[in-house]
Amino acid sequence: MTDTETASRASLAGLTPGQLRSMFANDGWDGDTCGLALGYEQANLVVLPKNDAYDFLLFCMRNPKPCPILEVLDVGDSVSKRIAPGADIRFALPRYRVFEDGRLVSTPARVDDRWRDDLVAFLIGCSLSFESALLASGVPLRHLEQDRICPMYETTMECEPAGRFAGRTVVSMRAIPAPLVPTAIEVTARYRHAHGAPVHVGAAEQMGISKLEEPDFGESISMEPGDVPVFWACGVTPQIVAQQARPQFMISHFPACMFISDREAHVGAI
Structure with missing residues (x-):
């Protein structure tokens, strides 16, 4: 991490989750979210076509340690309803990964131009939380x-x-x-x-x-x-799994570039 990036990160330390998502959406930050919005839940992202969604949901249920589900959006919907109401996952993360047939094809800063009506988004818990x-x-x-x-x-x-x-x-x-x-x-x-x-x-x-x-x-x-x-x-x-499963299309977060929710991390603690 460069000195410039470190200085920029310091300027983000006091921002709310909503302010951070707005900055990500406006290309104000494309780095990782480590140390940002401490105390709030961060989430991994997996987006798959509807035809693959049930099997992936079952995969998450069978593997709750790596894939604890926080929220699943309706088919074609890109807006969180539970952990960050109103936040659009197509441009609320700093960076994404796009896979086609299990092959990484791009790492864009937003994915609204790749969105489809048949996609289902999964928000999965993250240890940064x-x-x-x-x-x-x-x-x-x-x-x-x-x-x-x-x-x-x-x-x-x-x-x-x-x-x-x-x-x-x-x-x-x-x-x-x-x-x-x-x-x-x-x-x-x-x-x-x-x-x-x-x-x-x-x-x-x-x-x-x-x-x-x-x-x-x-x-x-x-x-x-x-x-x-x-x-x-x-x-x-799931990104490693996708390379083996080779779904026709998949969007994920770029590693360590997470979706920052509005929910305090302690809310789900036991």
Whole structure:
């Protein structure tokens, strides 16, 4: 992340979710949403044709750790009704990914020109939503300290298939001081709508991750002495699954460029 981007991010720190979405819609920011709107739910986005929507809904129900559903929009509708009433998902995110037949074809800043009447949008919980709770509990977040995007990795952990949708789980990693790992587990377990408790602690190779310094998405971070890698299921999983399922058309968020909702993250906590 450049000094200019860091300075720009600092200027966004006090903006409300609605103000941030307006800035994204007007091309005022195309970077990640890490550290923005702390305390509010952020969401992954998956948009599929109606013909694929039921199988994907079933996939999410069978795999609630990587795919906790926050909201599903009506066919052809692009406006949130529950977590950010009135927000149009076609231009409310900083950046998107567009897939055709499982192949990434573009990463636009808005997708209104690709919208169709047969599309169904899914908003899926994101681990960025629980980061304010971790900070409030005294758990440091190295990626925020280092102005980096939280690293994400494809694992060898297979999801439970549903119809054409099957594939491996993606995880996000946060480096946590060893004495605070139990705190991180306890805090995040309350946020089932944001992936909940970690799926793995330490020994990344047990999940098929060979090099922590080479994430598949996001950016690598520097671990401090005594830090332990802690892994949470990640909402980028559907993008890996799409490459295997090869749906005719799919829109998703660009990794770490999330939909910021109006709902406070603690609302869904238990």
